[in-house]
């Protein structure tokens with residue numbers, strides 16, 4: 001009688017530990033990938049002028065949407081590698097990937 005009770009208690013404790021391990025691994029999986037909004041917002045954002053000159057590195061086209069930059073479009077640069085993209089494009093990209101689409105540099109890992 002006494003022994004049976006003890007066996008059940010051990011089983012319950014082991015199950016609780018397994019459940020705790022499961023929830024920890026799931027939440028870790030969700031946090032490692034993209035950058036958070038405040039990190040992305042801290043990157044310099046520039047409105048292109050008549051010269052369409054980028055504030056950093058990059059071609060006349062955005063490497064994410066492959067469209068040419070136009071006057072008065074908003075571009076954002078990744079400070080670590082100075083690559084530039086449309087702000088809308090790089091915001092969405094960094095939220096999901098967390099790395100520069102051109103050089104694969106990871107802004108979050110270098111600091």
Ligand SMILES: [Zn+2]
Pocket residue numbers: 062063064065066067085086089
């Ligand atoms: Zn774009």
Ligand SMILES: [Zn+2]
Pocket residue numbers: 078081082083100101102103104105
């Ligand atoms: Zn880059």
